[in-house]
Amino acid sequence: MEQKIKHHLTDEVLMAYAAGTLPEAFNLMVATHVSLCDECRAAVESYDTLGGEVLDQTPGNDVSLTPGSFAATMALIAGGAPDTIRTTRGRDTVLPQPLLEYVGGGLDNVKWRSVGMGVKQAILPTSKDASARLLYIPAGMAMPDHGHHGTEMTMVLQGAFQDDDDYFARGDVEVANSDLHHTPVADIHEDCICLAVTDAPLRFEGLLPKIAQRFARI
Amino acid sequence: MLWVDHMIRIRDDQDQAAFADLFDHFAPRVKGFLMKSGADASLAEECAQEVMATCWHKAHMFDPARASVATWIFTIARNRKIDVLRKQRRPEPEDLGWGPEDEPDQADVMALQQESEQLGRAISELPPAQRELIQKAYFGDLSHSEIADQTGLPLGTIKSRIRLALERLRHAMK
Ligand SMILES: [Zn+2]
Numbered sequence: 001m002e003q004k005i006k007h008h009l010t011d012e013v014l015m016a017y018a019a020g021t022l023p024e025a026f027n028l029m030v031a032t033h034v035s036l037c038d039e040c041r042a043a044v045e046s047y048d049t050l051g052g053e054v055l056d057q058t059p060g061n062d063v064s065l066t067p068g069s070f071a072a073t074m075a076l077i078a079g080g081a082p083d084t085i086r087t088t089r090g091r092d093t094v095l096p097q098p099l100l101e102y103v104g105g106g107l108d109n110v111k112w113r114s115v116g117m118g119v120k121q122a123i124l125p126t127s128k129d130a131s132a133r134l135l136y137i138p139a140g141m142a143m144p145d146h147g148h149h150g151t152e153m154t155m156v157l158q159g160a161f162q163d164d165d166d167y168f169a170r171g172d173v174e175v176a177n178s179d180l181h182h183t184p185v186a187d188i189h190e191d192c193i194c195l196a197v198t199d200a201p202l203r204f205e206g207l208l209p210k211i212a213q214r215f216a217r218i
Numbered sequence: 219m220l221w222v223d224h225m226i227r228i229r230d231d232q233d234q235a236a237f238a239d240l241f242d243h244f245a246p247r248v249k250g251f252l253m254k255s256g257a258d259a260s261l262a263e264e265c266a267q268e269v270m271a272t273c274w275h276k277a278h279m280f281d282p283a284r285a286s287v288a289t290w291i292f293t294i295a296r297n298r299k300i301d302v303l304r305k306q307r308r309p310e311p312e313d314l315g316w317g318p319e320d321e322p323d324q325a326d327v328m329a330l331q332q333e334s335e336q337l338g339r340a341i342s343e344l345p346p347a348q349r350e351l352i353q354k355a356y357f358g359d360l361s362h363s364e365i366a367d368q369t370g371l372p373l374g375t376i377k378s379r380i381r382l383a384l385e386r387l388r389h390a391m392k
Contacts, residue, residue: 020300044311050352053337055244055251056288066263082275
């Protein structure tokens with residue numbers, strides 16, 4: 001019984017996911033959100049389509065191939081399809097598929113570390129240009145200051161949290177940057193589990209820091 | 219040009235002539251895409267060959283009711299770019315579980331392919347400045363401020379142009 005998602009990712013982030021220019025942690029955020037959100041999934045697919053048309057109309061598409069390129073490709077084909085590693089397709093009511101692959105199993109496999117006050121976190125293995133972690137916040141507890149040094153996106157996987165006038169439930173994403181001062185509080189009814197990604201402390205020089213400025217005005 | 223028939227001939231008959239046509243059209247474009255994303259010519263060429271070989275091997279997974287051939291090849295090339303150039307994993311969304319059907323509905327195939335062509339036309343009809351910015355968003359990791367440096371346009375102008383371009387494209391898709 002999925003609730004209607006109210007807080008989505010921005011078009012710029014979805015487009016950058018299609019273009020393949022986001023850091024891995026942000027790709028993980030998009031893949032996780034899109035696993036729960038049909039609206040953003042449709043947007044990503046339309047940006048894939050746009051990518052296809054851009055590829056078709058690439059300026060400098062006159063880049064010529066070396067002689068024998070086709071023969072080399074046919075030789076590759078004759079060599080057979082490379083083994084594709086099929087990741088195990090598990091099921092978990094809290095963690096969507098992309099997260100299962102990063103956690104290495106379901107919610108029981110998360111290697112939580114306490115950060116005090118009952119709050120726990122688990123850093124997920126991604127490339128170093130941005131970081132991803134799962135956060136566990138007991139019901140009714142204010143979110144700890146987990147460092148808004150860059151752009152941060154937080155998506156609810158279980159429970160919910162309230163931030164000023166906004167309520168974030170499963171699937172909803174809050175986008176924040178260093179200028180945003182806020183104190184999200186976990187809903188009292190259930191412990192809150194979130195996926196949080198941030199480009200701090202290493203600064204990601206891409207589209208994202210600029211995007212967040214729009215949200216800072218809220 | 220509709221490439222769907224080529225893909226079906228490759229899928230059903232391992233048709234090398236159809237593959238040669240597809241290769242002639244797309245391989246140089248994939249190479250160009252990867253070079254613009256930062257690969258040198260020889261790496262880009264090697265990857266383009268791998269992308270085209272993947273097209274052959276995964277032809278059975280191509281679903282013309284979900285993607286145009288250009289889109290499908292783009293996603294393979296994009297994933298290859300992330301693997302090879304950026305050396306990162308690419309998390310994919312959970313499958314919807316509708317999977318490739320045995321024989322997709324012809325009406326769905328037509329609608330999707332026509333929509334893609336429409337989008338292609340919409341891009342080619344964009345004012346050059348907007349078209350260029352859309353292209354830059356797909357090539358490499360140019361930030362808006364880097365685009366500003368390259369084009370000499372103020373940042374605000376760029377953001378509003380990208381938004382305008384996307385709105386036009388969305389409108390064209392309807
Ligand atoms: Zn969404």
